[in-house]
Amino acid sequence: MIAIIDYGAGNLQSVKKALDYIGVKSEITFDKKKIESAERVILPGVGSFGDAMNMLRARGLEETVKNAASGERPFLGICLGLQLLFEKSEESPEATGLGILKGSIKRIPNNEGLKVPHMGWNSVSIKQKDGIFKGIPDESYFYFVHSYYLSGADTVAATTSYGVEIECAVQNGLVAATQFHPEKSSEAGLMLLRNFAEV
Numbered sequence: 001m002i003a004i005i006d007y008g009a010g011n012l013q014s015v016k017k018a019l020d021y022i023g024v025k026s027e028i029t030f031d032k033k034k035i036e037s038a039e040r041v042i043l044p045g046v047g048s049f050g051d052a053m054n055m056l057r058a059r060g061l062e063e064t065v066k067n068a069a070s071g072e073r074p075f076l077g078i079c080l081g082l083q084l085l086f087e088k089s090e091e092s093p094e095a096t097g098l099g100i101l102k103g104s105i106k107r108i109p110n111n112e113g114l115k116v117p118h119m120g121w122n123s124v125s126i127k128q129k130d131g132i133f134k135g136i137p138d139e140s141y142f143y144f145v146h147s148y149y150l151s152g153a154d155t156v157a158a159t160t161s162y163g164v165e166i167e168c169a170v171q172n173g174l175v176a177a178t179q180f181h182p183e184k185s186s187e188a189g190l191m192l193l194r195n196f197a198e199v
Contacts, residue, residue, distance in 0.1 A: 045080025
């Protein structure tokens with residue numbers, strides 16, 4: 001069973017519907033015991049970095065998430081769920097993230113006539129062709145909605161470009177995360193979720 005962590009915000013139902021569609025059992029929950037006993041864990045997210053961390057802590061889930069992302073079982077962060085794995089974000093300078101991975105979360109520069117937030121489909125250059133990206137063709141398109149991006153990570157699995165190079169996926173053993181929304185990314189996204197369910 002895959003536990004989809006509910007901390008009061010996020011794209012919970014769309015993730016669950018995508019997993020239901022591919023025949024994978026999942027449950028949306030904030031129950032620590034269920035999260036701890038799940039075979040796999042997904043941390044979704046939509047909203048601001050600081051608010052999300054406050055809600056995680058208010059529900060007493062910070063250590064639970066850290067344990068889930070310790071590398072002992074498959075873990076997937078999605079969108080803001082990727083950003084929360086890092087220490088800090090320019091979005092909420094006063095907030096401290098989970099600090100599980102190293103890298104910087106920066107604001108997408110508002111230049112070259114590009115709109116921020118970045119919303120839409122972008123092709124993705126795949127650097128790690130195993131794990132969650134197994135069998136997915138390089139330069140496949142995924143759906144993005146974000147104003148902040150990852151830079152300087154040491155476990156980059158994929159990149160895209162939107163005015164700047166965006167490290168849009170990381171993968172370190174069983175721990176993975178994507179800036180894009182696989183649950184909204186058609187066949188490539190569903191394949192990624194299948195890969196995660198089979199890791």
